Amino acid sequence: MRRKQKNIIIVTLAVLIAILFLLPLVWMVFTSFKTLSESMSSSAILPKVWTLQNYVDIFSPTSDAPILLWVFNTAVITAVGTILVVVIDILAAYSLARLNVPGKNIIIGIIIMALTIPGIVTLFPAFYIFKSFNLLDTFIPLILPYTASTMGVFLIYNFLVSFPKDLEEAAYLDGASQMQILRHVIFPAIKPVAVTLGVITFMGIYNDYLWPSLVINSNEMKTLTLGIATLIQGSNFVNPAGMMAATMVATIPAIVVFLVANKYFVKSVTNSGIK
Incomplete structure (x- = not known):
């Protein structure tokens, strides 16, 4: 009986905490469906008059905020950056875990030390x-720095170290090449870890504000996060409904x-706990 009551209390607290996080x-x-006047004067959560005008305004060709262009820039940067990080980290981790790389222990030590360096130090x-290479205000500085992801290399390397080599050895006996083994044996095994790394990288690139604010100046090259952040400096500073519509997008x-x-x-958490 006590155990049942304890579970009820835990579930109730979890629901209350979830509601607190979901309220914003x-x-x-x-708020994104409210009129301008209501969003500024009313404290009620539900709008009295529902409207889509805020979404029409932010997607209008005459808008000062080119949301669609910012969405395109963000899509290119996050997609290319995430793919590069996952591919590079898998190849690097596989090389360290399975190949006779000269100075392997030194490289792993450098990777571990790199994990302790705050990212802001390198900005x-x-x-x-x-x-110095005149690359500011282009896609290159928005993509290239993210590919130096030591966390992904260390994560996949640790997984491969504990992964049995029996399947790989069987594939070698069947005449499979190194890349075929990586593609058909290793990648299916590390897929949950690779996808987890991809999502973490995606979120990091997608939500990043500080680095794009340093390397991007023109309105046409801004990412979605940077563009929306600059809206509060313009006319939309007094338009909460418009800001919330842009944030929803x-x-x-x-x-x-x-x-x-x-x-x-x-799957990644489950696999990491099974040895």
Whole structure:
């Protein structure tokens, strides 16, 4: 009986905490459908008059905020950056775990030390490097720095170290090449870990504000996060409904990606606990 009561209390607390976390999201959704005057004067969550005008305004060709262009820029940067990180990290981790790489222990030690360095420390050196090559305000500085992901290499390397080599040895006996083994044996095994890394990388690139704010100046090259952040400096500063509509547009892709990849998070955690 006590155990049942304890479970009820835990579930109740979890629901209350979940509601607290969801309230800002609920407020954002409903505010995006309010009129300008109501969003500034009413504290009610539900709008008295529902309208889609805020979405019409932000997607209008005459709008000062080119949302569709920012969405395109963000899609290119996150897609290319995430793919590069996953591919590079898998190849690097596989090389360290399975191949006779000279100085392997030193490289692994450097990777571990790199994990302890705060990312903000590298911002200004990276900025001046891209500036010296006249690459500011382009896609290159928005993509290239993310590919130096030591966390992904370390994560996949640790998984491969504990992964049995029997299947690989059997594939070698059947005449499979190194790349065939990597593609048909290793990748299916590390797929949950790779997808988890991909989602973490996607979220990191998608939500990043500080680095794009340093390397991007023109309105046409802004990412969605940077573009929406600059809206508060313009006329939309006094338009909460318009701001929430723009924020909704930025939030939906992240939610969709997380929901689609959620099962791989569970598999990754489960696999990491089974030895």
